[in-house]
Amino acid sequence: MTRKILLQQLGENATTAPDPVADVLSQHGDTVTALWPGETTPRTISLQEKQTCCLACDNDLLVSVPKYAVTEMDLPEWMSPNDFLYHQTAWRYFKGFGGQADWPRPWFFRLSKLGEAQKYAAIQLLKVRKFRSRFRQQLRSQLETWLNEPEPRFPNPFSRKQWNCLLNAHVCLAAKQRSNAIYWSR
Numbered sequence: 001m002t003r004k005i006l007l008q009q010l011g012e013n014a015t016t017a018p019d020p021v022a023d024v025l026s027q028h029g030d031t032v033t034a035l036w037p038g039e040t041t042p043r044t045i046s047l048q049e050k051q052t053c054c055l056a057c058d059n060d061l062l063v064s065v066p067k068y069a070v071t072e073m074d075l076p077e078w079m080s081p082n083d084f085l086y087h088q089t090a091w092r093y094f095k096g097f098g099g100q101a102d103w104p105r106p107w108f109f110r111l112s113k114l115g116e117a118q119k120y121a122a123i124q125l126l127k128v129r130k131f132r133s134r135f136r137q138q139l140r141s142q143l144e145t146w147l148n149e150p151e152p153r154f155p156n157p158f159s160r161k162q163w164n165c166l167l168n169a170h171v172c173l174a175a176k177q178r179s180n181a182i183y184w185s186r
Helices: 081-086 088-096 105-112 116-127 134-148 160-166 169-184
Strands: 002-008 019-028 031-035 043-046 050-056 059-066 068-074
Touching (some): 019 068, 019 081, 081 088, 088 116, 105 116, 116 134, 116 160, 116 169, 134 160
Antiparallel strands (some): 002 019, 002 068, 019 031, 031 043, 050 059
């Protein structure tokens, strides 16, 4: 589902990417009506509004930049714009690690609570369709069971020994590299 999201320039430099801040309810020319998370009354915003900030991190020349902008974002059917605004960072990492928008809502929230390497390994395990190893197939089955339980008995899907088998040096390095790429991209 494609939704319009209001972006706001929150950084002190003009080169800082604007952040998603509100759900756009309607837009008429340069006037936008948007609802911020946790608020019940929508605000009317002018896209013509400007903000003064530094040109770049190494150049203190003051420049005027647009304070607000509107963008369209593809969100899964189960994610409301309000959910996205509250969990935008978790969503970026979930998608960046290979999570699918058509996976169930509880999967996103459970996987988001795992650590960086654990989350990466779990998502990679969920993406595999044909296993050569029976052990890895059993791990995936155990992971799906944990993800689908209404109230899991354990905070993690695997025991320490199972995590040690999954989290070898290659997986941990790949998770760290992917995480850094996500962090530095906008």
